[in-house]
Amino acid sequence: MSIMRVYGCAALASILLLTACKQGVDLAGVRTLAATVKDAEPSYTALADDYYATCQQSEGWQKLITFSLSPSSKNAAPPMKIAPVDRPPPSKNSFASPPAVVAPEKTLDASLKGSSVCDSVFKPVTEDWNRVNGVVIGYIAALGAVAGGQRATDFGLGNVTSKIQGLTSAQGSALNEFLNAVANEVFNAKRRSAISQSAPGADAALQTLVKLQVDAANNYKIQLLKERGTIDSFYRTSFSLARRAGRPQTLADEVQWQSKLDEVDKRSAAADAYVASVRALATHHRSLIDDIENDRFDQVYAISVDFVTEFKPKVLALSKAFS
Amino acid sequence: MTNGNTDLPSGLISFADQLQDLIDELLTNGQDQRAIQCSQAQSTLRTAAGVILAVDLLQEFQRQNALDAINTLRTATTTLNANAGRIAREQRNVSAAIGIAAGAAEVAGALTPFQLSSIVQGLVDIRGVAAQ
Secondary structure, eight states: HHHHHHHHHHHHHHHHHHSSSSOOOOOHHHHHHHHHHTTHHHHHHHHHHHHHHHHHHHHHHHHHHHHHHOOOTTTSSOOOOOOOOOOOOOOOOOOOOOOOOOOOOOOOOHHHHHHHHHHIIIHHHHHHHHHHHHHHHHHHHHHHHHHOSSOOOOOOOOOTEEEEEEEEOOHHHHHHHHHHHHHHHHHHHHHHHHHHHHHHHHHHHHHHHHHHHHHHHHHHHHHHHHHHHHHHHHHHHHOOOHHHHTTOOHHHHHHHHHHHHHHHHHHHHHHHHHHHHHHHHHHHHHHHHHHHTTSSHHHHHHHHHHHHHHHHHHHHHHHHHTT | OOOOHHHHHHHHHHHHHHHHHHHHHHHHOHHHHHHOOOOOHHHHHHHHHHHHHHHHHHHHHHHHHHHHHHHHHHHHHHHHHHHHHHHHHHHHHHHHHHHHHHHHHHHHHHHHHHHHHHHHHHHHHHHHHHHH
């Protein structure tokens, strides 16, 4: 048993030395945080992409209104504009007729999509928003990478302890487990130390970017209000014109109108979920920093469990809105 | 929004929405030309509101403190990833070292003390020849 005592004392000494440094990071909490935020990445991208899409859709609805009010058409299909075709002069030495140049067919759908405003102003916003989302998620993922895997590493110490003569099988196994735990704790200490060195300096930057994410989502919600208003205008204008022409609006028309509005409302709710999730992220990162600064070991995991409980349904709502 | 005043765009959108009542009434009364004019005004108000909002947000994204925050977080991410890689490598090295130790113990256990001393002597001899 003396060998056990030697190993035990040495291990205890190393653990005490390691825990004397700044170690107030609960690695399990950080791992949970990182894994959950990583899951949210596709939903965040979908939301930011929708900023550009909402501009295109609003423009599309507006063009439909203009088209329905056009006095010349009275709801008829728009006249097709055929682009002038430049035919090269026929070659004197060739009997073959020149290839026919066909003007690209511009469908009604294509003519309704997009506008220069969407491309010049809304698209850069979407790109910047996605960049900020990527930076925040990348940072949390890196915290998770430092925190390590969910399971402790098996260093294969059993192969060595089994060679020590005079130990029973149970003693060998206990020694193996103990040494493996010590080895893992050595590396966990390095992990905590690495997080303690980087996270406090990054907190202010994270809080700035999260605030930006919240501003972007609130801005997006007002853009959605605009899209909603444009949809409303289209249906009301169409129904006014239809009533005047003696065609009453049907229940199907009403249902379709409402479903379009519901779709916008669902995206607006997704923006709320996004705001709640990034705010929770900022709060929990702040808690992590508090733990590091106050050398508290065990707070983060409990906080992270609360975070996941709060965060997961939001992310689920986000995913559903863009599925 | 920090720099933003969302009151103006929200007000423009609200006003554009209210114009719809007028458009409906004009259409009902057969004043199509007036309805078209109102619809165009409505569209302009909405476009203006959308652009004001988007430009505000774009400026916010491109403000110096936002760019600084992005750089700070990217630097922290790079450092964290480098540390994660280093720790993972160290763990692998420890595993490898333990594997070698286990292998050595295996060989030592399989040999008699006489055979082991012969091998060690052989290694010493080789080292001596190499040094000459």
